[in-house]
Amino acid sequence: MATQTASPLQPGDVVGRYQVEAFVAEGGMGRVYRGWDGSLERHVALKTIRADHASQRAALSRFQREAQILAKLDHAGICHVYDWLDHHGTLVMAMEWVEGTPLSKLLEQGPLPLPKALRLLREVALALAAAHAKGVIHRDLKPSNILITPEGSAKLLDFGLAKDFEVAGPGDRGDTWPAPPGEEGTTATCPGSDEPLTQPGTVMGTRGFIAPELLLGESATAATDLYALGVVASLALAGDPPPGTERTPVPWTRRVLKWRSGSGPHPHGHAAGPHALRNLVDRLLCLDPSARPTAQEVVEALDQIQAPTSPVWWAAAAAAVTLALTGLGTWAYGRGVIPEFSASRQARLVVAPVRNLTPDPGRTPEAEITTTDLLEHILRSFPQVKVVQDRDPGDDRPRAAAMAATAGDEAALIRRLVARTGADLVMLGELAPVPGSGAPVLRLRLVDREGRLRASRESAAATPDYEPNLAVPSVLKELNRTLSPLGRSPEFPAMPPKEALEAYGTGLDLLRHGDRMRALPFLERAALLAPRFAPGVRVYGSVLYSRGDAKALPTLMWAVATARESRDRYSEAEGLIGLALLARRTDRKSDEEVPLLEQALELGRATRDTDLQAKILNELGTHWIHKEDWTAAERSLTPALEMVTATGNRGLRTDILVNLGNRAKYLGRTQEARGFYQDALADAGVAESPLYTALTQNNLAILDLEEGRPGPAEKTFLEVLRLRRDLGDAEGECRTLLLLGIAAHMKGDFDQAAARYDAVLEEARKHDFLLIQGRALYRLGDLLRARGRLPAATIRLMEASALLAKKGTAQNRAEALAALAECKARQRDLAEAERLLDEARGLAGDRPQIWRARAWVLHLRGRDKEALDALASALASPRSEDSEHHEEVLSLVSSWRKRS
Incomplete structure (x- = not known):
């Protein structure tokens, strides 16, 4: 460790939301401290620039660029940046705290075991591939910049010399930093240069790991990192001391050059490993950068090296050995209970x-x-196996009750599960009492789609107190041995404490009965008691999102960070989807949600989870529908539909069909839309999903409204209302009542419409649904406006605008402002009406409600021809969703045309 100079931070200092705990280490450029993040309850690394470099402009630029580069590199094998702060003039970078040992320390003990070396090289290559894909090269890859965690994973550190392929930052070739002991900094300059080492022309990196082309004055490329990876690979396999140490008799670079010229032995001697591995290292150390493999090619080559010999050969060998030892029965057992499925062909399990x-x-x-x-x-x-998500928020309890009612006919239950999910395997379980004992036992059975039992295992509690955090891992470990008795056991995720799971279960039970207000404190307690249990944090964040709570954003970010740290890619993807939906709600005109969904899609592809990919593509389709980019929407929704049709996931297929129906409706293709909705309704029936049934019936009824048939629409909405109430979906019940109010409005029954809107307002206030309160106030104000009661309408619409400004979408706010603008215009406050219309247009563009209000302003200014054109525009949009005002607009057209 370098000698510690005057420290800008001291234990106990508070930097932003981080508290400094201790000084950890000092390198060539910066100093690192351990800190504590009290908000997310986790350790962080706080990195500052060294005092002797703090006045150098290039040093400051490089330090800031390291934070910027790390912030855009999102990979489990690269240390993450959380924050960038200014602490009394000292720049501080808050980073992921990683426990572990530098590879340089491990290499001091000799070569790594071959499996460990292969894993290390593969993970470093994956991290480099992710960096190179984002246009970033590391430029200083060496053992001291590779940390090996207690779990054996590799983490790439220190991007202080990194740069973008196309962007050269200040000082890219201007300053060098002292290297850690045993890894000397470079002293090479470009040929012909007599400038001091700190002048332009200096080669950046560490001696022994610098690619030959850099010594010839060429610029660094991705191949530069691959050469350094070849050096690291040689050291890990042969156990040589790192280049630059006193124990190395001949400098590494000279040994490589001698070997390449044919005048010296192979630089990594007789390192262990297959011939293909030695060839791969040779290619990495090639003098010609264009002949070196890419990082992704290294990953693929290592996968092939680690791949087992032909499955046919292994099957024959396993059969011979096991038959000789214990007979055919043991051989069959050795193949596992689901031999037709493997990591390459996973079983869909529900x-x-x-x-x-x-x-x-x-x-x-x-x-x-x-x-x-x-x-x-x-x-x-x-x-x-690939787990199929069969349950939806608000839909679990009725479905579970239906299952319990038919548990006697297990074959029928299995057929229903397979039909709606396309599952290959079904896991059935129960918590049952042990006869003669107060202790419960968790029993699991695994059956295939034909109902044949494939495996069964159980785990009995030692005490009468049931602890799912102990019982579930215990019984699944036994089940895994049955599934793959000769395979390696997977690494199970850490379990939350029992108290956290009790709060989690209670919160979900309340949530699935529709009681979000009572569920929230339990879910919050679960998240605080188990801050590293990503599913719990994610559910808490999703409930905050549904309530429009400002804490949703940091909580969902917390969920994503926690999932990333625990390598829970499914929860990470779900958290990113939640952040995307939050961005959509905040500003529908923004494309901010697209990068989040694309990150989630990458995770879905990495895990080969087609259901997850289809779900994300469906959300991308929704985004493009809101943006009215119909081609992009089709590009997302069509492959999503193909995926779920192939897997047989009827619930998710229903959702995608509804979106395709929405797209067709907004394009004015009403019959096509109705066809999609009816297909969705049929799938919802197979999926036995009251939630999706309500959703599809709701959309069919909205079509009836838009086609001027409020009577049939009202009948369907009443059925939807019954389903929502059965589900305990209070928010869905409020939304359906709003639509029933619109149907009454269209029928001219203003009193019934007002009664329904009042009922929504009361229910929304009881559950603290702020968005729905705003929508109900808007509907009440709009009803008063239509009846000519302008002062009362103005009051309601101002209340609605204030609430929707806090919790509503841009479209919600624009509609309320447009109605308010019309009231102001009809009360002869034309200037205020114009101001409100400008604000509404800025939020959502030109919508029917805005055209109608603008028509009133033009009419009252005596510009009736322009006013009639505005009313025509209000009637023309196929995406109007403004059917309740259709007759009103036609009446205005008739009246104003006569006057003209």
Whole structure:
């Protein structure tokens, strides 16, 4: 460790939201401290620039650019940047805290075991591939910049010399930094240069790891990092001391050059490993940068090196050995209970809600909800299976009750699950009492789509107290041995404490009964008690999002960070989807949600989870529909539909069909839209999803409204209302009542419409649904406006505008402002009306409500021809969703035309 100079930070200092705990290390450029993030309850690394470099402009630029580069590199193998702060004039970078040992320390003990070396090289190559894909080269790859975590994973550190391929930052070739002991900084300059080492022309990097082309004055490229990876590979395989140490008799670069010229031995001697691995290292050390493999090619080559010998050969060998030892039965067992599935062809597995068969009903949330969620969470780490998500918020309890009612006919239950999810395997479970004992036992059975039992395992509690955090991992470890008795056990995720799971189960139980207000404190407690349990944090964030709570953003970011740290790619993707939806709600004109969804899509592709990919493509389709980019919407929705049609996931297929119907409706293709909605309704029936049934019926009824048939629409909305109430979906019930109010408005029954809007307002206030309160106030104000009661309408619409400015979408706010503008115009305040219309147009462009209000302003200014043109525009948009005002606009057209 370098000698510590005067420190800009001291233990106990508070930097932003971080508290400094201790000085950790000092390198050539910066100093690192351990800090504590009190908000997210995690350690962070706080990096500052050294005092002796703090006055150098190039040093400051390089330090800031390191933060910028790391912030855009989003990969598990690269240290993440969380924040960038100014602490009393000292620049501080808050980064991921990574426990581990530098590779340079491990190499001091000799070569790494071959499996460990292969894993290390593959993970470093993956990290480099991610960096190169974002246009970033590291330029200083060496063992001291590679940290090996206690779990054996590699983490790439120190991008202080990194740069973009196309962007050269200040000082890219101007300053050097002292290297760590044993890894000397370069002293090479471009040929012919007599300038001092700190002048332009200096080669950046560490001696021994610098690619030959840099010594010839060429610019650094991605191939530069690959050469350094070749040096690291040689050291890891042969166990040589790092270049530049006193124990190295001949400098590494000279040894490589001698070997390439044919006058010296191979630089990594007789390192262990297959011939293909030696060839790969030779290619990495090639003098010609164009002949070196890319980082992704290195990953693929290492995968081939680690791939088992032909499956046919292994099957024959396994059969011979096991038959000789224990006979055919043991051989069959050795193949596992699902030999037709493997990591290359995963079985689609659906987990049925676990049933509580103990006499204690108080265990139901833990048994039926928490245990089911934990089973899904851990099973996602099993290489042989792909978990199919069959449950939706607000839909679980009725479905679980239906399952319990038909549990006697297990074959029928399995057929229904397979039909709606396309599953290959079904996991059934129950928490049952042990005869003669108060202790419960968790029993699991795995059956295939034909109902044949493939495996069964159980885990009995040692005490009468059921602890899902102990029971679920225990029984799944036993099940994994059955699934793959000769395979390596997957690394199970860490389990939350029992208290956290109790709060989580209670919160979800309340949430799935539609009681978000009572659920929220339980979910918050669960997240605080288990801050590293990504599913719990994500659910808490999603409930905050649904309530329009400002804490949704930091909580969903917390969920994504936690999932990333624990390598829970499914929860990370779900968290990114949540952030994208939040961005959509905040500003529908922005494209901010697209990069978030694309990141999630990359995770879905990495895990080969087609259902997850289809879900994300569906959300991208929704985004492009809101942007009215119909071609982009089709590009997202069509492959999503193909994916779920192939897998048989009827619930997700329903959602995608509804979006395709929406696209057709907004394009004015009403019959095509109706066809999509009817197909969706049929799939919702197969999926046995009251939630999707309500959604599709709702869209069909809206079509009836827009086609001027309020009577049939009202009848369908009443059926949707019944489904929402059965689900305990209070928010859905409010939204349906709003639509029933619109139907009454269209029928001319203003009193019934007002009564329904008042009922919505009361219910929304009871549940603190601020967005729905704003929508109900807008509807009440609009009804008063239509009846000519302008002062009363103005009051309601001002209340609505204030609420929607806080919680509503841009479209919601624009509609309320347009109605308010019309009231102001008709009360002869034309200047204020114009101001409100400008604000509305800035939020949502020209919409029917805005055209109608503008028509009133033009009419009252005596410009009737322009006013009639505005009314024509209000009627023309196929995306109007303004059917309740259609007759009103036609009446105005007739009246004003006569006057003209």
